[in-house]
Each structure stands twice: as structure tokens, then as C-alpha cells.
Amino acid sequence: MIDDRPEFIQQHISLQPYNTFRFDYQAEYFALIESVEQLVDAVAWARYKALSITTLGGGSNLLLQGDVSGLVLINRMKGISRLAESASHVEVEFGAGEVWHESVVWAVEQGLGGIENLALIPGTVGAAPVQNIGAYGVEVKDAISSIKVFDLSDLTEQILSPGECAFGYRESRFKQEWRDRYIITSVTLHLQKQPSLMLEYGGLKNVVPDGAGIREVFEAVCEVRRSKLPDPLEIANSGSFFKNPVVDADTYHAIKAQFPNLVAFEQDGGWKLAAGWLNDQAGWKGYRDHGVGVYEKQALVLVNYDCDKANALLDLERRIKGSVLEIFGVELEREPVLLGAAQCQ
Template identity: 40%
Template structure:
């Protein structure tokens, strides 16, 4: 192992430890470019892994250094509010393999470092259908099971067969089938019993070779109702989702953000009915399990937060769920704003909002 001190860059001195020509560990790595909120915070060390062998070397390095491991994809669902006392492993392993194909279905194994939206595009080009509603979700394939990504009436759980991972503690490869992942709305076992224990290396998904169109989600239904000349093929659904998302959501490369900062609360039917009696315009969506999903964006807007901005931090003027770093806002400013929003929604509606992105760097 060779140790090199790099010259000072504009932020700080970086020490790089190289295991071999291709694998470099960056100490005190500033993380701004690795999270879509563009928050600045140092990590103990950072490494990019492009295959299983490098992943094993990274885990061994962290053990020798005596630090924990945090795996990141594109950092589109995290908020860095302080130092990350860990080796950050950027999972970049690539590859898509067809495991099985029949006249009606195809089973794919997709490596964790593949870009999610590019996967969706690739499957459509091949005539493998089922992911089109999930177009343009930022991030990697490996992160997709963590919060069971979902959009426009479809969730990953409806397409996923298995998750392949390595245990951080002992390198052991493990496979979890769909049921073992315990998926629900923006949730899975990877946020609970298996939190911080696994590095996902690949997922297996089952797609259809026949088109099954799902345009039940109101924004999509409206799109096709207003554009009757467009036949709702999978490609048309993909294009519609891309166009609706582009018109609604700010591009993180222009206005740094982490998408929806708060989850839509799920309430029991009696609680939701009481709330609705008091606030008849509150958008509500009944769930199959009897719960009612209520709109966090509506409540935040009612509390006057939409468009709120102080210095470099604000709530997007068109999207009350999106917090934006307009320049050099800090993680602690973000946390303060988030807490204020949560507090005011609770005071007004008696509903506790839950933050969606994973917060890193909180002092215990």
C-alpha cells in the first residue's frame, strides 16, 4: 500500500491511499459533488468500487482503519448535516444480464451501480416493459430497493424478484427475495432490521414482453385525456412521465435538491376522516390496506412555507415538498428549516411529517 499526499486543492489537503493503480481511497473527502443537495461536509474517506473484488478490498480497508462503511450511489436521497465518520463506498459496479426470457417475460440481473433512468430507457428499447412509470427517478439501481422507489402509480416492489448484497460485517454474500425485503411505501427492511448492514450489489427484476399500460395515476390519466391523439403505449407513458416530471420537479443540477424532502403521511381511516372534516380540500388517497395517504405538500403550503427562502436555502416556489440549496446553505440550516416545517405542520394539522432522505452526520 503506498501513501501519497496530494497538493492542497481549493478546499483542503487530501491524502490519497492507493491499494493499486485503479483503486484510490481519498481521506477527508469533501462530499459536495456526491449529493444532489450540494451540501458540503467531509467524509473520513471515500472510494469508488467498480467490481466485487474492489468492494471486498474496500470493506477490508475500513476494518483495518476501524471505521464504519456508508454506501452511496448518486447521493440523491441523502442530507449531509455534519461530518461523515465513515468510509464512503461509491457503488459503481456496472452490467445488465438477461437471466431468463420467455415469450411473455424476461428476468434481468442489474448491477447496483447502473443508473436507474438509463436502465428504464434500455429496457424500453429492448421491448421489456414495466418500468416506464419510473422514468427519470435520479440515482442508482442499488439504491432503488432501499426506499422501494415509486412514482406515477408504480413501485419497484411490483417488478423486483431478488436483491443481492454483501454483508458489511463479514463480506458474506446474501440474497433476499421480494417478501424478505418487507417493502411498503418508501420503505423496506433496509431502513430497519437490515439498516447499514448490507451493500447491495445487484437486483433481479421481472419485466413483461407484452405492454401492460398503467395510467391510473391522476397526472398521467389527465395527460392522456388532454392528448387523446397519443396512444398510451409504454413509450408514450415513458415520454409523458418524463415531460410531467420535467415540468414539475426542479433539476438538481440547476437547483440542488433531494426530491421530496417529506413523505406523504399514512393515517388511519378514522384520523383521516376527522382531518378531512376540518380541512375538506386536503388531498387524500385511500390505500389497499385501509390507510389513507394525505398530501404533505398541501399541508406545508397551507402553513405558508411554499416559496419561503432565507439566504441560500428555501422551499421551492412550485413544489412545497422540495427544499433547495440555492448556493452554500449548510446541512444544519437545512435541518433547522426542516424541523420548523415539521413543527408548524404538526401544530396546524396534528400530523407528524417524516423526512424522506437519509440524514448523515447528526451528532448523537
């Protein structure tokens, strides 16, 4: 192989435009990938140069803490195709580089249900299974039919079933042992022609009128999310920063006895506590210092006002987790993925 870098691969590129916290760290090598052919060329070159490979989508579930060595790929492979259709469902393949919210809009405009509750979640289609995104009682795993991936070990494409992905609460094998093996190139969703609406979470049933369809649910979700969550284009953030912790019944009842207004939902024999409520009760909502803070309308969201580096935000995370553990005896877990060589504190 000729030791020449493909022309679409750049060197020493700032990742500030490619993460919604807008932290300014550099990629050693960088490429926007718009096709499988480009992906093959980029991966083959990186393998030849013995470089690590990191793939990003919209950068909305990412916490950069330093420069990223090796090759950073930004997945921009797009396309929407109907693959199969029955009386009740349509199988639709979405390119991994499609913007997730725009894909939800497309489905709603086609009258296809199943993902309307997931409106306005930032990021790309390819990132959705990695995190198993969810909102208002719906998780993306419930709509996934199959996932097409590029195998970095042998440079081939494969198709995975949902059962192989070990989906859990904001978890999947893509986030764990498959992190350095597969790059998602497309996701096929099983969408409903006669949608079954999910209105039991987040007060949706109080704002969606009787007899409503998926468009009304979609609009209600957008209205609720806009009222509570900052637009990453206006205030740098990654959406929900902490997972809602799940505790056993004894822990739940002990906390409930001390804090009668505890917000929690029963789940699989345990209880899912609202992390935003915990942070709020610990006094963090609206906090601001050293260029970072906690969003004034939702204590689950950490925001970056004017920092180029992640140090202050990481320190804020540490302090929030410590206070919640001290007050409630509950340990919070970060939702965004940490990436990059750690910087000096």
C-alpha cells in the same frame, strides 16, 4: 495483512459532488467502487482498521449534516444483462451503480414494461430497493425479482428475495436493520413483454392517449415530473423531502371536514395525505430564506440555493413540520436519510 491502504482509497475527500443537496462535508476515507474485487479489498482494509463503512449511490436521497467518519464507498458497479426470458417476461440484472433513469430508458427502448412510471427518479439502481422508490401508482418492489448483496459480516455475496426485504412505503430492511450489514451489488427486475399500464395516479390518464404504450407513458411521466420538480443539476435538492403521511379514517374525516379540498388517497383501510398539499396550505410553497427554501412549483421539495452546510435546511424542516402539526395535527416524516456527525446549530 499488510497495513497499507489500497491505492484507490483516498483520505479527506469532500462529499459535495456526491450528494444532490451539494452540502460540503468530508469523508474520512473515500473510494469509488467499480467491481466486487475492489469492494472486497476496501471492506477487508476497513475491517482491519476498525473503520465504519458507509455506502452511497447517487446521493439523491441523502441529507448530509456533518463529516462522515470511517470509509465512504461510492457504488459504481455497472452492467445490464438479460438472465432469463419467457413468452411474457424478461429477467434483467442491473448493476447497482447504474443510473436509475438510464435503466428505465434502456427498458423502454427494449419494449419492456413495469418501471416506466418510475422515470426521472434520481439515484442509482442499488439505492432503489433501499427506499422502495415509487411514483404514479408503481413501486420498484413490484418489479424486483431478486437482489444480490455483499455481506459485510463474512465478505460473501448472497441473493435475497423480495419477500425477505420487508418492503413498505419508502421503507425496506436495507434502510433499517440491514443498513450496516449488506451492500447491494445488483438488482434483477422482472420486466413485462406485454405491459399492463398504470395510469390511475397523478393525472396520467389525462395526458396519455388511448392505445398508448410504455413509451408514451414514459414520456408523459417525464413531462409531468419536469413541470413540477427541479433538476438536481440545476437546483440542489433531493426530490420529495417528506413522506406522504398515512392516517386512519377518523383523522382523515376530521381534517376533511375542516379542509374540504384536502388531497388524499385511500390506502389499506387508511388515507394517504398529500404532504405537498399540506405544506402548500401551511404557506410554505416558494418560501426562501438563509440560502434554502421550498420549491415554487412543488411544496414537497426543499431546495438548497447557496449553502455549503445543512444547518439552515434542518431548521427549515423543523419549522415546516411544526406548522403542519399545528394546523392539521399531522406529523411529517423526512424521506432522505440523515448522515454525518451533527454540526453545532
